[in-house]
Amino acid sequence: MLLDCQDLSFEYAPIPDDISILIVNSNVKRGLVDSEYNLRREQCSEVASYFGHTSLRAVSMEALEAAEQQLAPDLFKRARHVLSENARTLAALEALKNNDLATMSVLMKASHASLRDDFEVTTKEMDGLVAIIEQAIGCKGGVRMTGGGFGGCIVALIPSHMTEQLSALVLAEYPKQYGITPSIYSCTASNGAFA
Template identity: 35%
Template structure:
């Protein structure tokens, strides 16, 4: 099987006519638990996965950025001095948006050189595994190094979020970029999305004989479309009505008052966020005290909340969760922004083939497209490659 790094080197040479000076990569992420909590200043617990976006880069003698990728036939070119969200569109808004955002968050770009960049990825697009943050994080660490900006990982996560919010137009939080930049092997990133404090928590899945099965329903989603933005707007409206800065400041004991103040739909959106924050805290505590085999019920409860209160699931996601649980998974939930995408199921290693076969059979019987299924491990965050 061809190594993606070799492919990226070869394609860079073909596209630009010279060899790159270096390769950088960043992983996608799967969110173990804590969905739609990040933009509410809450808690999340993602981990980086062993599927990566890889880029090759070589500096130029002028101040032009030229980006190409496996996603599009043609390169996109723009002068650094002309970077602005209004000038960016399509797939290139992700990498070029990062270059723009670096200048917005304290880096001086007045004398940095241009660059040729080529990008390819193993992270499925539209599956809820944050292919966008993998691009943003790879570009951020590459430009930080070659432009000698010396920014810390927390700032680079903010750069990626700003690029996604402003250049791409997707109102996402900071969880995805944080996981991609801060991930560690066999560990999750327990993230406080208000302070941006992050703690690496050992997962211990391998030692417990568990594997993380991803079921990509192949129903594509996009954070830049209306469903995600509507959920965020509803959360912000709920916080305003309750007189708090963000839903992070609403606790389980406040839900009865919230029910009296809010309309039913907004209340259910709020209830999901409040209970999901608690589930993140309970998951971290349970991992520490009892190990990974004890967290299945929390994953299941998270899916029910997303299905019923936040209403971001789909028939395909629900079927994958139900089938995984019925065939031996200790817990399963949809992961990502919703409206399609993927399911994460925590499965005893020897039951993975049976769970996969049952899900494929269930999808076929329901008339759904064949899902893409694969296992992932918690992996290292963004880095320079060999």
């Protein structure tokens, strides 16, 4: 579902029947209050204020790039992540509407890279999980971290027939690399509850 948090309008994104959603909990515990999560929010607000807005959504990428030299490097990177992620989200909706998993793969890869490099909210374990799955699925699906970051889960859109194979791969490789056993949840998209 694509949700517009300003006016609360939404649009459902179709997930093809032969695609599963694999959620892998890194089991790296996070404490959002104790982490830099609040700092990221403050940094984004600071950049929005620089442009005279209350939300980064009102700022264009062109305006941000033009102001790069006036902003602290961390502030610029945080804002670049938010603006590029907004654009990726809209592109992802179109890719799903067109059943274009190759584009979803590219978008999810770019999203994770931005979360890692510009927003700096991933962990080595989350990056490792993404790499394990990404190497196995190539352009047949996509994978990225999800949630507030600093631990927690990654999410992957994968061909349903690969669920068992990828689960086994993650259960074998992740503990070997990081000494942590992940929790894996295989899900399929379905209609929500309705009367």
